[in-house]
Each structure stands twice: as structure tokens, then as C-alpha cells.
Amino acid sequence: MDLGERVDGSREELLGELNEFLRMPSISAREDENGGFRNCAQWVAGKLEEAGAEASIMETEGHPVVYAEVGSGESTLLSYGHYDVQPPEPLDLWESDPFEPTIRDGGLYARGVADDKGDVLARIQALRLHIEEHGPLPFKLKFLIEGEEEIGSPNLAPFVRSNADLLSADACLWEGSMKNEAGRPMIFCGTKGMAYVELRARGASHDLHSMYGGIAPNPVWRLIQALRTIKDENGEITLDGLDALAEEPSEKDLEAIDRIVFDDDALLESWDVEALDRGLGGQDALREMLLRPTANIAGIHSGYTGPGSKTIVPSEAFVKMDFRLVAGQSPGPVLELIRSHLRKRGFEDIEVVDLHGVEPAKTPVDSPVVRTAIQTWQDLGEGEAVVYPTIGGSGPTSLMVAELGMPTIMTGSVANTGSRLHSPNEWVRLDDYFEAIGYFARFFERFAL
Amino acid sequence: MDLGERVDGSREELLGELNEFLRMPSISAREDENGGFRNCAQWVAGKLEEAGAEASIMETEGHPVVYAEVGSGESTLLSYGHYDVQPPEPLDLWESDPFEPTIRDGGLYARGVADDKGDVLARIQALRLHIEEHGPLPFKLKFLIEGEEEIGSPNLAPFVRSNADLLSADACLWEGSMKNEAGRPMIFCGTKGMAYVELRARGASHDLHSMYGGIAPNPVWRLIQALRTIKDENGEITLDGLDALAEEPSEKDLEAIDRIVFDDDALLESWDVEALDRGLGGQDALREMLLRPTANIAGIHSGYTGPGSKTIVPSEAFVKMDFRLVAGQSPGPVLELIRSHLRKRGFEDIEVVDLHGVEPAKTPVDSPVVRTAIQTWQDLGEGEAVVYPTIGGSGPTSLMVAELGMPTIMTGSVANTGSRLHSPNEWVRLDDYFEAIGYFARFFERFAL
Numbered sequence: 001m002d003l004g005e006r007v008d009g010s011r012e013e014l015l016g017e018l019n020e021f022l023r024m025p026s027i028s029a030r031e032d033e034n035g036g037f038r039n040c041a042q043w044v045a046g047k048l049e050e051a052g053a054e055a056s057i058m059e060t061e062g063h064p065v066v067y068a069e070v071g072s073g074e075s076t077l078l079s080y081g082h083y084d085v086q087p088p089e090p091l092d093l094w095e096s097d098p099f100e101p102t103i104r105d106g107g108l109y110a111r112g113v114a115d116d117k118g119d120v121l122a123r124i125q126a127l128r129l130h131i132e133e134h135g136p137l138p139f140k141l142k143f144l145i146e147g148e149e150e151i152g153s154p155n156l157a158p159f160v161r162s163n164a165d166l167l168s169a170d171a172c173l174w175e176g177s178m179k180n181e182a183g184r185p186m187i188f189c190g191t192k193g194m195a196y197v198e199l200r201a202r203g204a205s206h207d208l209h210s211m212y213g214g215i216a217p218n219p220v221w222r223l224i225q226a227l228r229t230i231k232d233e234n235g236e237i238t239l240d241g242l243d244a245l246a247e248e249p250s251e252k253d254l255e256a257i258d259r260i261v262f263d264d265d266a267l268l269e270s271w272d273v274e275a276l277d278r279g280l281g282g283q284d285a286l287r288e289m290l291l292r293p294t295a296n297i298a299g300i301h302s303g304y305t306g307p308g309s310k311t312i313v314p315s316e317a318f319v320k321m322d323f324r325l326v327a328g329q330s331p332g333p334v335l336e337l338i339r340s341h342l343r344k345r346g347f348e349d350i351e352v353v354d355l356h357g358v359e360p361a362k363t364p365v366d367s368p369v370v371r372t373a374i375q376t377w378q379d380l381g382e383g384e385a386v387v388y389p390t391i392g393g394s395g396p397t398s399l400m401v402a403e404l405g406m407p408t409i410m411t412g413s414v415a416n417t418g419s420r421l422h423s424p425n426e427w428v429r430l431d432d433y434f435e436a437i438g439y440f441a442r443f444f445e446r447f448a449l
Numbered sequence: 450m451d452l453g454e455r456v457d458g459s460r461e462e463l464l465g466e467l468n469e470f471l472r473m474p475s476i477s478a479r480e481d482e483n484g485g486f487r488n489c490a491q492w493v494a495g496k497l498e499e500a501g502a503e504a505s506i507m508e509t510e511g512h513p514v515v516y517a518e519v520g521s522g523e524s525t526l527l528s529y530g531h532y533d534v535q536p537p538e539p540l541d542l543w544e545s546d547p548f549e550p551t552i553r554d555g556g557l558y559a560r561g562v563a564d565d566k567g568d569v570l571a572r573i574q575a576l577r578l579h580i581e582e583h584g585p586l587p588f589k590l591k592f593l594i595e596g597e598e599e600i601g602s603p604n605l606a607p608f609v610r611s612n613a614d615l616l617s618a619d620a621c622l623w624e625g626s627m628k629n630e631a632g633r634p635m636i637f638c639g640t641k642g643m644a645y646v647e648l649r650a651r652g653a654s655h656d657l658h659s660m661y662g663g664i665a666p667n668p669v670w671r672l673i674q675a676l677r678t679i680k681d682e683n684g685e686i687t688l689d690g691l692d693a694l695a696e697e698p699s700e701k702d703l704e705a706i707d708r709i710v711f712d713d714d715a716l717l718e719s720w721d722v723e724a725l726d727r728g729l730g731g732q733d734a735l736r737e738m739l740l741r742p743t744a745n746i747a748g749i750h751s752g753y754t755g756p757g758s759k760t761i762v763p764s765e766a767f768v769k770m771d772f773r774l775v776a777g778q779s780p781g782p783v784l785e786l787i788r789s790h791l792r793k794r795g796f797e798d799i800e801v802v803d804l805h806g807v808e809p810a811k812t813p814v815d816s817p818v819v820r821t822a823i824q825t826w827q828d829l830g831e832g833e834a835v836v837y838p839t840i841g842g843s844g845p846t847s848l849m850v851a852e853l854g855m856p857t858i859m860t861g862s863v864a865n866t867g868s869r870l871h872s873p874n875e876w877v878r879l880d881d882y883f884e885a886i887g888y889f890a891r892f893f894e895r896f897a898l
Binding site: 152192194196203204205206207208209210211212213214215216217218220221224225227228231233235267271272273275276277280285288289292293294295296297298299300301302303304305308309310311312313314317318319320322324355356391392393394421422 | 600601641643645652653654655657658659660661662663664665666667669670673674676677680682684720721722724725726729734737738741742743744745746747748749750751752753754757758759760761762763766767768769771773804805840841842843869870871872
């Protein structure tokens with residue numbers, strides 16, 4: 001009996017375990033009042049033990065990390081995932097209880113099923129089936145499963161730094177790949193960095209009657225004057241020195257990007273817009289997303305925003321911006337660029353608040369672990385995997401890449417691009433879930449070669 | 450006994466009546482669920498009857514108008530005021546209950562005391578004392594006291610048009626003067642117009658993950674691109690055709706403005722700012738406020754505005770703007786200017802919602818009623834009144850000036866420039882309240898001459 005048959009023969013049991021996992025509302029943004037969150041960590045450790053690993057709960061300043069080891073051999077693989085989930089709100093948009101997994105039309109709906117519980121458990125189940133089929137694992141597999149990814153992994157960096165030897169490996173299998181709109185598996189070899197800032201402007205000490213609108217300092221206009229120096233009237237980023245920090249993409253990165261088919265129409269339809277920003281399209285849009293930083297406005301607020309009209313000059317205004325960064329652009333120096341850019345133009349009065357920083361990280365697209373990932377997909381008879389030098393999003397992969405010096409990729413997917421991560425009605429295709437178990441088991445086999 | 454002594458002798462009674470009035474939370478922006486709002490109108494009508502007038506409640510599509518008449522003679526004066534008040538929020542910034550009038554350090558604190566209940570009642574009390582002192586009023590005095598001023602007087606124009614004969618008069622005493630920082634009374638001979646609009650931009654049909662920040666249409670940036678065509682980087686208004694509409698100020702207006710001493714320092718201190726907008730100061734700031742239109746941003750909102758960071762490309766954004774207009778700039782044509790200005794620059798996608806329009810209006814600074822107002826202040830032994838050709842704020846005075854053809858001014862003041870109209874801890878000096886009663890009584894005497 002091969003491993004695919006084993007998975008098919010155990011679907012009910014495998015799904016039963018997943019449902020158990022999904023029923024635990026491990027929302028990291030909430031207080032763990034009755035210990036339910038910690039129970040979830042213990043449940044994961046238990047599953048790892050059942051699969052044959054030695055698991056332990058390791059404390060941090062926040063929620064605990066589940067760590068496990070299994071197998072022995074010349075090479076070592078580190079698997080990263082997280083057992084916490086996003087809050088389910090807004091609840092009224094869910095078609096079924098977010099913490100009561102429900103099957104509809106071949107899809108499994110629950111908070112966390114795509115991000116990241118499905119992935120976490122599929123890897124553990126793959127390990128168990130692999131050992132049942134082939135005996136002891138001929139390489140060392142380490143699991144690092146944290147409980148704070150959805151609140152920005154505030155304790156991951158100190159944990160990784162304190163446990164560098166424990167975590168050392170030849171490669172890291174990160175969480176979070178998915179299948180694209182055409183059903184093709186995607187392999188991501190990097191993540192963008194991020195500098196998340198809030199710019200704050202102040203006017204008078206209180207809202208003023210707008211009869212003074214011509215002479216009173218208006219903090220919204222002030223912010224706009226500052227923002228217009230950050231993007232020009234064509235929407236191009238004009239932040240001093242940002243481009244100079246960026247590393248040139250490698251030839252191999254560019255070739256990989258050229259092989260990706262970017263489906264503008266699918267995006268336009270799913271977003272219900274007529275055009276992308278600045279009229280971008282096709283490979284230009286793709287290169288923009290993967291090779292260029294952003295200066296996104298995620299939120300802005302000032303003054304009166306209720307119904308109808310209120311005539312005031314607001315007292316203060318703020319804008320929240322995330323700058324997604326490419327290789328070479330670390331959040332610390334970028335924050336300094338933002339500050340000096342504004343200072344140089346006379347905007348010393350605008351406060352720049354550092355809310356969050358993430359380093360960019362990249363693994364070469366021709367690394368051995370990327371080849372393993374591609375070949376595993378070939379073994380499964382799936383269409384050719386699409387290799388992305390980076391993803392448009394960010395994550396703390398630089399902890400592995402830069403601090404631990406290991407190639408780090410995302411491959412294997414319970415999710416698809418429509419899985420509604422962080423949104424109501426998060427779901428995965430059941431078939432994709434079982435395929436992922438087979439994928440990870442096969443990946444372990446190939447990794448040992 | 451002269452009238453000033455009468456006022457002094459009745460302080461307790463006069464103040465008791467005012468407190469009764471202030472305790473009624475006549476917030477026009479709220480539903481009148483238990484009829485409390487209507488009770489307030491009836492209370493005002495009752496006070497007018499007590500003062501000797503014939504009062505009636507006149508219905509409109511919204512809150513009722515209190516109308517009253519008293520006296521007879523060759524000339525007629527119309528007094529305009531309102532019995533509604535602004536909502537008191539934010540409540541936590543009030544040092545005492547906004548609807549429980551409280552005396553602190555010679556000041557009376559309550560919502561509406563400065564705008565406009567103090568003014569309304571001071572005129573009614575002045576009428577009563579005047580009749581007690583001098584007998585029947587030797588001219589016709591009409592009161593128009595509406596209940597919707599704080600929500601933009603939506604039913605005043607139809608009311609005035611339907612009752613043009615009833616309201617006809619030789620002059621109109623509008624609500625809303627005040628004393629300046631130096632304690633000198635101000636007389637206003639005009640109001641600015643206003644075009645209040647909301648500009649709305651749309652992106653994707655739902656908030657997107659900001660990994661798409663480089664290629665997804667961002668409605669905040671879109672608004673900013675539009676707004677940067679409305680003011681240049683120096684903060685000067687660049688709206689096509691706005692200046693061309695403005696009428697040249699008269700020589701007399703300019704002379705009046707030259708006589709006004711503009712106290713920058715007092716404003717800077719009361720606002721707790723280091724400089725006015727664009728470094729304006731002195732007479733330049735005054736001319737800007739009185740003779741130039743504004744393009745004020747009263748509010749803006751989009752996306753995530755809670756604590757910390759959330760990484761989205763928002764789905765929609767809006768900005769609320771009030772354009773204060775000078776003589777010649779009617780809100781209708783200005784709205785068209787805004788629309789065509791944006792259309793011409795490719796911003797057809799930005800929706801321009803017309804929220805409110807007010808016509809500018811002016812009464813010549815050398816009108817007889819202005820002279821009466823100045824002389825009344827001289828009679829009271831106050832410092833010379835400061836005559837403003839217009840105020841920076843707006844109001845529906847054009848209904849009187851343009852539609853009914855009567856000179857309309859603001860004079861007499863329970864308020865001072867620090868009275869926090871529309872803000873928490875609204876207040877007036879008790880002495881100013883009693884002086885205002887004397888002022889209005891004296892104004893009635895002079896008007897009859």
C-alpha cells in the first residue's frame with residue numbers, strides 16, 4: 001500500500017483530528033482566560049508525540065511555543081507553523097459557526113483551517129503516516145509551532161535567538177503556500193519586509209469652528225502636504241533613498257518571474273475594479289508586486305466623519321502606512337529615511353510612530369530545497385509548480401534566513417488563493433487537505449535522499 | 450430707575466429663567482422621542498407671551514419655528530435666533546453636566562448658553578424690561594426663532610419664502626455676535642457662504658491584503674491625488690475659476706477691515722499653536738479670513754484606524770470639506786466648479802456629494818442699522834465697537850438680505866471669542882449676559898428713534 005492509499009483509507013480519522021483542532025478557538029489576540037489556548041498547544045504536542053516525535057511546550061513572554069524533534073540522519077529540516085488563529089469577527093458574515101467545522105460542496109469551513117491549522121496538522125499527520133509506511137525517519141525533522149503569529153510574532157525573535165542551536169537545520173519549510181487561481185501549486189522563496197508607521201499631525205489644541213479654515217493650521221492638509229512628497233502625482237514613490245537601498249534582483253529571480261503567468265483579469269474580477277493602480281497590467285504588475293516596495297495607506301482619520309456636515313478645523317490627524325520592502329530595505333533604515341525625508345522638507349512637526357517592522361528575506365530560487373519542493377509536486381503528478389522569488393506579503397522568515405542562515409521556502413498547500421485567510425468563511429478544499437498530507441510525506445522522502 | 454438698574458435688581462430671576470431654558474436638551478440632531486424638543490419651543494413662546502408679545506408655534510417639515518410680534522410704529526425690526534443646540538459630545542471633556550448650568554469663576558457653563566439660548570432669552574428679557582420701563586414698544590418687533598440652526602436650517606428657506614410678508618422688516622438683528630479678545634464688542638455685517646461636500650473614492654469591493662499595495666487601487670491615495678489639485682504645495686487654493694467668481698470688496702469694507710486690530714497672539718495662545726496657516730499674520734491673516742474663500746477639510750476617514758497595525762488596502766475613502774465663500778461665490782456654481790475641476794483632471798471616479806450649501810450675504814457697513822448698533826454700544830459706555838464687513842462663518846442671512854431685501858447685522862453679545870461654541874465647556878461671562886440684556890433694551894430704544 002503506498003502512502004496516497006494510506007491517506008485515502010484514513011480520510012475519516014484524519015479529518016476527525018483536524019476538526020478537533022479547529023474546534024479550539026485559539027485566538028492569540030484574546031486573553032487566555034480559561035486556559036483553552038494553552039490546551040490547544042498541549043493538544044498539538046500530543047499529536048506530535050503520537051506521530052513519534054519528542055515534543056515539549058516551551059515558554060515565552062507570551063503564548064508558548066510547541067517544539068518537537070523526530071528522526072536522525074545527516075540532514076535536518078525545520079518546519080515552522082502556528083497554532084493560533086485570527087479573531088473570527090465579523091461573526092454575522094459567517095455562514096456557519098467559525099469554530100464548528102462544516103463541510104459544504106467539498107469545502108471545509110472554519111477559522112484557521114487555511115491559516116494555519118490545516119497546514120500544521122497535515123505535516124504532523126504526514127509524519128505519522130510516513131513512519132507507519134517507511135519506518136524511522138532517516139533525517140532529523142524539527143517542528144517550531146508558535147502561538148503568536150496572528151499578533152505579529154512578538155516573541156519569536158528572542159525565542160529563535162535564544163534557541164539558535166536547537167533550531168539549526170539545513171532548510172526551513174515555512175507555513176503558508178497555496179494553489180493559484182488555475183489550481184497550480186505555488187512555491188515562495190522569500191517574503192517582503194515591512195515598515196509600518198503612523199504619521200500624526202497636530203493643529204490647534206481643540207477642534208476649531210471652520211470659520212477659521214483659512215488661517216488655522218489644518219492637520220489633514222498638513223498630512224496631505226507631507227504625503228504628496230512621498231508619492232508624486234502619478235502615484236510613483238518618491239521617498240528619498242528608498243530605491244538606493246534595494247538590491248538588484250538576480251537573473252534567476254527575473255527568469256522565474258518571467259515564467260509566472262499573471263492573471264490580471266482574475267484579480268480585476270475578484271476586486272471588482274476596472275484597472276490596477278497606475279494602469280499596471282500583466283508582467284509589469286507582477287514585477288511591481290514582487291520587486292518593488294510599496295507605500296500603502298492602510299487607514300486615515302481626522303475630524304468629523306459621521307453623517308452629514310460638521311464644520312470644524314480638526315485638532316489632529318493620523319495616517320497608517322505600511323511600506324512593504326524588498327531585499328536590501330531593512331525596516332530600521334527605512335524608518336530613518338522616512339524621518340529624514342520629512343525633516344528635510346520642513347515636516348519636523350509630523351510625528352512618525354514606529355508600529356511594526358519586519359525584515360525582508362530571500363532564498364535563491366535555485367536552492368536544493370526549492371528543487372525538492374518542485375520535484376515533490378512532479379512526483380504527485382500535479383501541474384508544474386510556479387516558483388515565486390518572493391511573495392508580496394511579509395513574515396518573520398528572515399529569522400531563519402538571516403539569523404539562522406537557512407534556506408526557507410513555502411510549499412505544500414491546504415489553501416488556495418480564494419481561501420479567505422483572515423476573513424469570514426475561511427475554507428479549504430477537502431481534496432487539497434488530503435493532497436497536502438501526501439505532499440508533505442513525499443517531501444520528507446525526497447528531503448532524505 | 451433706569452434699565453441697567455432694573456437688570457441688576459432682577460439678576461436672580463433673569464438667571465433662573467436662563468437656567469430653566471438651558472436645562473432643556475433641545476438637540477436638533479437627535480430624534481424628539483419624548484417631545485422634549487417641542488416643549489422647549491413652547492417654553493420660548495410662553496416667555497414671549499409673558500414679555501407682552503403674541504407668539505405662535507409654526508410648523509415646518511422639521512422642528513417648529515417660534516414666531517412672535519409685539520409693538521407698533523413706523524419701523525419694523527426682525528430678530529432671528531434659534532432654540533436648538535449642538536450635541537454635547539464628547540461628554541467626558543465637560544467639567545460639569547452640559548444640561549445642568551453651573552457657575553464657576555463668574556462664568557456660566559452649559560450647552561447652548563453662548564449659542565444661542567443666551568442670546569435668544571436676553572432679547573426676550575430685554576423686551577419685557579423695556580416694556581416695564583417705557584410702556585408699549587413704539588415700533589414693531591418680530592421674532593423668528595427656529596429649531597434647526599445647528600443642523601443647517603434645512604427648512605428655513607421654504608419657511609421664509611412662504612412667509613415673506615409676515616417677516617418683512619426694515620432690518621434684521623441676526624444671532625451670534627460676541628466680544629473680542631480685548632473685550633471690545635464686534636458688529637458683523639455679513640456672513641460667508643458655504644459649499645459643504647463629501648468627496649468619495651472607491652477601490653476594490655472589499656478591503657484587500659496589503660501585499661497588493663503596489664498594484665491595487667488605493668482610494669486614500671486617489672483622494673490625495675485629487676486634493677493636491679485643490680491646494681498647491683504652499684497651501685494656496687487652486688480650484689479652477691473660484692477666484693473669478695469673487696466680487697471685489699468695497700472701499701468702505703477695506704477701510705473697516707483696516708480699522709480692526711487683529712490679535713494674532715491671542716489666537717495662537719488660545720489654539721496653542723506656534724503659527725497660523727502659511728505663516729499668515731496680522732492684517733494679512735484678517736484679510737484672508739474675511740475676504741478669501743477657504744477649502745477646509747473637516748473630516749477624513751478610510752480603512753483601519755484602531756490601535757496598532759492592520760495591513761489592508763482599504764475599499765473606500767471619503768473626505769468632508771467646507772468651502773467658505775465670499776460675495777459672488779454662490780454654493781451652486783462652486784459645486785459645479787469642483788465637479789468640473791476634478792473631471793477635467795481625470796477624477797471622474799470621485800463622487801462629489803453635495804451636503805449643504807449657504808449663500809454669502811453682506812450688508813453695507815454704513816447702513817443705518819449698523820450706526821444704531823454702534824451708537825447703542827457708545828450709550829452703554831463700552832469701548833468702540835469693531836465693525837466687520839463680514840464674519841468668517843456662514844449662516845442663512847442671505848434669506849433676509851437677498852430674498853427679503855433687508856439689512857442684516859449681528860450685534861449684542863452674551864458670548865466672547867473664547868466661549869467654545871459647539872465644544873465642551875461652552876460658557877459665557879455672567880456679566881456679559883446681563884450686559885447683553887441692557888444692550889438689546891437700549892438697541893430697541895434707539896431703533897425706535
